[in-house]
Amino acid sequence: MTTSISVSGSTAASRKDVRAAARRESLPAFDVERIRKDFPILSQQIHGKPLVYLDNAATSQKPRVVLETLRRFYLSECANVHRAVHELSERATADYEGARMKIQRFLNAAEDREIIFVRGTTEAINLVASSFGKKFVKEGDEILISAMEHHSNIVPWQILCEEKGAKLRVAPINDDGELILPEFEKLLNARTRLVSICHVSNALGTVNPIARIIAMAHSRNIPVLVDGAQSAPHFRLNVQELDCDFYAFSGHKLYGPTGVGVLYGKASLLEAMPPYQSGGDMISSVTFEKTLYNKLPYKFEAGTPNIADVIGLGAAIDYVGQIGLETAAAYEQGLLVYATERIAPLPGVRVIGTAREKAAVLSFVMKDVHPHDIGTILDQEGIAVRAGHHCAQPLMDRFGVPATARASFAFYNTAEEVDALAAGIEKVRDVFA
Numbered sequence: 160m161t162t163s164i165s166v167s168g169s170t171a172a173s174r175k176d177v178r179a180a181a182r183r184e185s186l187p188a189f190d191v192e193r194i195r196k197d198f199p200i201l202s203q204q205i206h207g208k209p210l211v212y213l214d215n216a217a218t219s220q221k222p223r224v225v226l227e228t229l230r231r232f233y234l235s236e237c238a239n240v241h242r243a244v245h246e247l248s249e250r251a252t253a254d255y256e257g258a259r260m261k262i263q264r265f266l267n268a269a270e271d272r273e274i275i276f277v278r279g280t281t282e283a284i285n286l287v288a289s290s291f292g293k294k295f296v297k298e299g300d301e302i303l304i305s306a307m308e309h310h311s312n313i314v315p316w317q318i319l320c321e322e323k324g325a326k327l328r329v330a331p332i333n334d335d336g337e338l339i340l341p342e343f344e345k346l347l348n349a350r351t352r353l354v355s356i357c358h359v360s361n362a363l364g365t366v367n368p369i370a371r372i373i374a375m376a377h378s379r380n381i382p383v384l385v386d387g388a389q390s391a392p393h394f395r396l397n398v399q400e401l402d403c404d405f406y407a408f409s410g411h412k413l414y415g416p417t418g419v420g421v422l423y424g425k426a427s428l429l430e431a432m433p434p435y436q437s438g439g440d441m442i443s444s445v446t447f448e449k450t451l452y453n454k455l456p457y458k459f460e461a462g463t464p465n466i467a468d469v470i471g472l473g474a475a476i477d478y479v480g481q482i483g484l485e486t487a488a489a490y491e492q493g494l495l496v497y498a499t500e501r502i503a504p505l506p507g508v509r510v511i512g513t514a515r516e517k518a519a520v521l522s523f524v525m526k527d528v529h530p531h532d533i534g535t536i537l538d539q540e541g542i543a544v545r546a547g548h549h550c551a552q553p554l555m556d557r558f559g560v561p562a563t564a565r566a567s568f569a570f571y572n573t574a575e576e577v578d579a580l581a582a583g584i585e586k587v588r589d590v591f592a
C-alpha cells in the first residue's frame with residue numbers, strides 16, 4: 160500500500176494541486192499507515208489538530224516494541240550486569256551483551272568488542288577527544304572538522320586544542336552547504352592528527368561524501384571519526400567497508416530510548432587509548448599500588464551502564480531491520496523531494512541547504528518572520544518543527560541567518576503531513592502579511 164491520496168474538489172483543483180498529487184503518487188510504495196500503528200504517540204491531537212511530528216532529527220518517536228522491551232526489562236529481569244551469578248543478572252547480562260551483538264551486525268563491525276555503549280553521540284565524541292586526544296595529540300598538532308558541524312563535534316575539539324596547544328582547522332562549505340573537497344584536501348597535512356566530520360548535517364541535511372573523505376585522510380595515515388547522529392537513522396551502514404576509525408551515533412534518533420548511544424572504534428585504536436572514565440567494571444584488578452584495566456569494550460564502560468536502554472536500543476535495531484532501512488530511506492527521500500517541491504516555491508521562503516545529496520532535512524527561513532514565530536504558529540496547527548540554530552551556530556553565521564525552521568522526516572511521516580506543513584507555512588505568511 161502507498162500513502163493515501165485525496166485531492167478534494169477535483170474540478171476546482173488548481174494545476175498546483177494536480178502536480179502535487181502526481182508527485183505524491185510517485186512516492187515509492189511503502190505501507191506507512193501500517194508503520195504508523197507501531198508508534199502510539201502519533202495518533203494524538205495537539206491543540207485540537209492531528210499531531211504532525213516533523214522534528215525527527217532532534218529525536219524520533221519510539222515503536223511499541225521498544226516501549227514493551229523497556230517494560231519487560233523492569234518487570235521481569237531488572238538486575239545489574241556482569242556481576243552476579245543469579246538468574247536475573249544472567250538474563251540482564253545476556254540481553255545487554257545481545258544488544259551489543261545486534262549493533263555489531265547493524266554497523267557490520269568486525270568484532271563486538273569494538274562497540275562501546277555511551278550516552279549518545281556527544282559522549283562518544285567526548286570520549287575520543289579525551290582519550291585519543293590525551294594519548295595522540297600534542298602541541299602544534301591539528302584536528303580537522305568541517306564548517307557544518309554540530310556543537311558536539313566542535314566544542315570537545317576546541318577544549319582539547321586549548322589544553323594541548325593544538326589547532327582546530329575548519330574545512331569550508333559552499334553556498335549550497337556542500338563540503339568543498341579540494342579545500343578539505345588542502346587542509347590535510349603532516350600535523351593533522353584526526354579528521355572528525357558529520358556524515359549528514361543536522362541543520363542542512365547535506366550528505367557528505369564520507370567514503371572519499373576517509374580515503375583522502377587515510378592516504379595520509381590520518382584517522383577519521385564519523386559523527387553518524389543523522390546518518391544511522393537513514394542509511395544502511397558498513398563501517399568495515401567505509402573503513403572509518405570511529406563512528407558515533409545516538410539511540411534516541413534511531414527509534415530507541417534516550418540516554419544511550421554507541422561509539423564504534425577499530426579495536427587497534429581502542430586498545431591503544433587510555434580509559435575515559437574510571438571506576439567499577441573497567442578494571443581487571445585493583446590494588447592501592449596499581450590498577451589493571453579490563454579488556455575491550457569494558458575498559459570504556461565504567462560504572463553501571465544504562466542497561467534497560469541499551470536493551471531497548473537493541474529492540475529498535477531489530478525493528479528497523481524488519482522494516483529495512485534501504486526501503487525506508489527511499490521512501491524518506493521521496494518525502495524530502497516532495498516537501499522541497501511544495502515548500503521551496505512558497506512566497507518569501509528560502510531553503511537553507513540545497514546540496515545535491517541530502518537526507519530527510521528541510522531547513523528554511525521566511526522573509527520578515529523569525530523562525531521561532533514560524534515554529535509557534537505551526538505548533539498551533541499541531542505541527543512540530545524545530546526552530547533555532549540547531550546547535551550549529553557557526554553554520555548559521557556562514558549562511559548569515561540567526562536561526563532556521565527545520566522540518567525533518569522519518570519513515571512514519573506522510574505526504575499529507577507535508578501538505579499540512581505547506582498549509583501551515585501559508586498561514587504563517589498570512590499572519591505576517
Ligand SMILES: Cc1ncc(COP(=O)(O)O)c(C=O)c1O
Nearest residue numbers: 279280281309311357361388409
Ligand atoms: C550531527 C549531530 N551530531 C551530534 C549530535 C548530538 O547528539 P546527542 O545530543 O544525541 O548526543 C546531534 C544531535 O542533534 C547531531 O545532529
